[in-house]
Amino acid sequence: MWITVGRSRRRVQIALITALAVVSSLMSVGAGSAHPEGPLHHAPLPEHATPVMKAFFADQLAPQSLAPTSNAACTGGIAAGYPCSNVDLEAFVPLADLGGSSTEEANDIWGWTDSTTGKEYALIGMTFGTAFVDISTPTNPVYLGELPTHGAFGSPWRDIKTYNDHAFIVSEARNHGMQVFDLTQLRNVSSPPVVFGETAHYNKAAAAHNIAINEDSGFAYIVGASGKGNCSGGLHMVDISNPTSPTSAGCFSADGYTHDVQCVNYGGPDADYSGAEICLASNEDTVTVVDVTNKSNPVQISRTSYAGFAYTHQGWLTEDHRNFLVDDELDEQDFAHGTRTRVFDVSDLDAPQLINTYTTTNPSIDHNQYVKGNHSYQANYRSGLRIVDISNINSFSEVGFFDVYPADDSAQFNGAWSNYPYFDSGIVIVSGIEQGLFVLKPVLGPSDNAPTVSVTDPTEGAAVTGTGVLLAADASDDIGITQVEFFVGGNSVGVDTTSPYSVSWDSTSVGDGDYTVSATATDTIGQVASDSVNLTVDNVPEPDMHVGDIDASTSSGRGGKWNATVEVTVHADDHGLVVGATVAGSWSAGATGSGSCVTDNSGQCTITRNNIRRTSTSATFTVNSVSHASFVYSSNANHDPDGDSSGTVIVVASP
Numbered sequence: 001m002w003i004t005v006g007r008s009r010r011r012v013q014i015a016l017i018t019a020l021a022v023v024s025s026l027m028s029v030g031a032g033s034a035h036p037e038g039p040l041h042h043a044p045l046p047e048h049a050t051p052v053m054k055a056f057f058a059d060q061l062a063p064q065s066l067a068p069t070s071n072a073a074c075t076g077g078i079a080a081g082y083p084c085s086n087v088d089l090e091a092f093v094p095l096a097d098l099g100g101s102s103t104e105e106a107n108d109i110w111g112w113t114d115s116t117t118g119k120e121y122a123l124i125g126m127t128f129g130t131a132f133v134d135i136s137t138p139t140n141p142v143y144l145g146e147l148p149t150h151g152a153f154g155s156p157w158r159d160i161k162t163y164n165d166h167a168f169i170v171s172e173a174r175n176h177g178m179q180v181f182d183l184t185q186l187r188n189v190s191s192p193p194v195v196f197g198e199t200a201h202y203n204k205a206a207a208a209h210n211i212a213i214n215e216d217s218g219f220a221y222i223v224g225a226s227g228k229g230n231c232s233g234g235l236h237m238v239d240i241s242n243p244t245s246p247t248s249a250g251c252f253s254a255d256g257y258t259h260d261v262q263c264v265n266y267g268g269p270d271a272d273y274s275g276a277e278i279c280l281a282s283n284e285d286t287v288t289v290v291d292v293t294n295k296s297n298p299v300q301i302s303r304t305s306y307a308g309f310a311y312t313h314q315g316w317l318t319e320d321h322r323n324f325l326v327d328d329e330l331d332e333q334d335f336a337h338g339t340r341t342r343v344f345d346v347s348d349l350d351a352p353q354l355i356n357t358y359t360t361t362n363p364s365i366d367h368n369q370y371v372k373g374n375h376s377y378q379a380n381y382r383s384g385l386r387i388v389d390i391s392n393i394n395s396f397s398e399v400g401f402f403d404v405y406p407a408d409d410s411a412q413f414n415g416a417w418s419n420y421p422y423f424d425s426g427i428v429i430v431s432g433i434e435q436g437l438f439v440l441k442p443v444l445g446p447s448d449n450a451p452t453v454s455v456t457d458p459t460e461g462a463a464v465t466g467t468g469v470l471l472a473a474d475a476s477d478d479i480g481i482t483q484v485e486f487f488v489g490g491n492s493v494g495v496d497t498t499s500p501y502s503v504s505w506d507s508t509s510v511g512d513g514d515y516t517v518s519a520t521a522t523d524t525i526g527q528v529a530s531d532s533v534n535l536t537v538d539n540v541p542e543p544d545m546h547v548g549d550i551d552a553s554t555s556s557g558r559g560g561k562w563n564a565t566v567e568v569t570v571h572a573d574d575h576g577l578v579v580g581a582t583v584a585g586s587w588s589a590g591a592t593g594s595g596s597c598v599t600d601n602s603g604q605c606t607i608t609r610n611n612i613r614r615t616s617t618s619a620t621f622t623v624n625s626v627s628h629a630s631f632v633y634s635s636n637a638n639h640d641p642d643g644d645s646s647g648t649v650i651v652v653a654s655p
Helices: 014-031 051-059 183-188 330-333
Strands: 069-072 081-087 089-095 106-113 121-128 129-134 144-148 158-163 167-171 178-182 198-201 210-214 219-223 235-239 249-251 260-265 278-281 287-291 301-305 312-317 323-328 340-345 353-359 368-372 375-381 385-389 397-400 415-422 428-432 436-442 452-456 461-463 469-476 481-488 493-495 501-505 513-523 529-536 544-556 562-572 580-586 596-599 604-612 617-626 649-653
Touching: 014 178, 014 287, 081 089, 081 249, 089 397, 106 158, 106 428, 106 436, 121 158, 121 167, 121 428, 121 436, 158 210, 158 513, 167 210, 178 183, 210 260, 260 312, 278 312, 301 604, 323 368, 330 562, 368 415, 375 415, 385 436, 397 436, 415 481, 452 513, 469 481, 469 513, 481 501, 493 501, 544 617, 562 580, 562 649, 580 604, 596 604, 604 617
Parallel strands: 106 415, 461 529
Antiparallel strands: 069 089, 081 397, 089 436, 106 121, 121 129, 129 144, 158 167, 167 178, 178 198, 210 219, 219 235, 235 249, 260 278, 278 287, 287 301, 312 323, 323 340, 340 353, 368 375, 375 385, 385 397, 415 428, 428 436, 452 469, 469 501, 481 493, 481 513, 513 529, 544 562, 562 604, 580 596, 580 617, 617 649
8 A cells, every 4th residue: 555654644544445446456457448447437546646636536426417508697696506606607518528438527627729819728637538628619619529548547637738739638547648739630620529649648757646837948847656767756857848759857856746836937036046947846745846947956945834734735826926825635624624725925935934824614625726817716626616816915805606516515525626717718617527617707897907007217227316306107907096106125205196106206315326116006906016127326426536647758669660658647636546547548640549558556557659650750649538436537627747748638759
């Protein structure tokens, strides 16, 4: 029996469930069935099953016999018999219409928008394959066909992600590996449904629980993989930049088994990792943060547990990469509290902090959640899709739901497996394990979107002085802006409640140096957005410097020619010597060319013009500029105490 050491444990009859799974597996193999099914209408439970997988397996019910329906608005809290709030039912496609057998059920779901046509599709994991549905007309979805599982075995666990018009599919089915499917095949299905073939296959991971893809980097991360060489179930990294030729890229196994993960090109507030590729892994009892920028040498940044953990299952970053929302899949059963979402402040990736726990009165188990804008879209098993307003990170509230399992909301593993909220149309798709595909349309009102703001004055990199510096910003919102607050160096310097938004700032209130100016706009429901620029305060005048003396000397050159040398002395306005000033000048009237030098500890430097033609009886040198980081060149103060130059120009006579 496979046991997880040092991780969360389920108080279920694991031995009995495992024994049933092994017997089922042996019976299926002996029967030679193409799709060997285990107890409770499922393929066999994997021998490496985690506690949460065993709990899920124990709760499974037979598929429901349901009728398709469409175009049902949420009215009076009901849409086509399903409890709801602010979410309409565009269409429902039952399992029987998704190509499944009478015992086949749904699992993961993801979406794809055709980059050429803009049409939207649902990709639904099934026990024995992946179903494809055209939902470009949401009230009339069309089942296009199925990609069968790889090999002879099915599984209740399948996971799908997309990249560059291809789907990448893993499963807990024995020796499944990663399937690659060219989604552009869905454009021209003339007589649906059809049976598709996989475009490519990656066999370096056998059975796996999940897959994440960072679309900005072109890398996939297979997690929860079993068998030798599979990173102890940790991050199995795959280069999918060429989707049909995936190649192994690296491995992270230092923290053992990973159940789910999100990997991003980091754009959050932790400057130490700006631009790095970061993975936030849900590792059964911790949130584990890993820098995977160097695939051959990934580095664990932090490993954070929390009080009351039972099984750290999955999580998703807010769009500003500042917070990570986590669902624990077993705490509702183990501790009998309501659906609970934990919020970690990850602005310091080295030390994430739990800052908020959002617990509802609903007892259902949370499973998969995804953040879009200021909402978390949660698939919470028996209570279905739950939409949570997260605009105030310290105080969440539910703003909509669609219950795919009307019978009850108890803490059991039935109903909504997952959802996909990222279609431009606003459609959200949900997979019901025993039900099928739900095509939903949230109606959250016009205040759904956060405000936008842009600093217009000063411009990036500007230098400012004085007491009346203008700070200005443009801000807009679909309902309205209540205020724009301006900050300099993190300190508030004023608020404007009327467009155009601006304040006047006294730059002499701070010392000279570089500062960040930011503007934060707040809309009528408290959503905020910020923008910033950098500026330099330069109020303290730099001291002047000037040429205090120019002397000249000559020497014989080659072939009767001669050399001229000028020695320039640079003074500060208090007549002190200036060290490190760069003097640049040019020759004329008998000689050509230019030269420069840097003053030494005596405030002097020399510039020589060699081999002036012997017919020239003199040559003129002119100081064109003097520069220094801490002084300002004042040419009108140039002078020469011995009178042989003007302080700017000297004539050098031939020897």
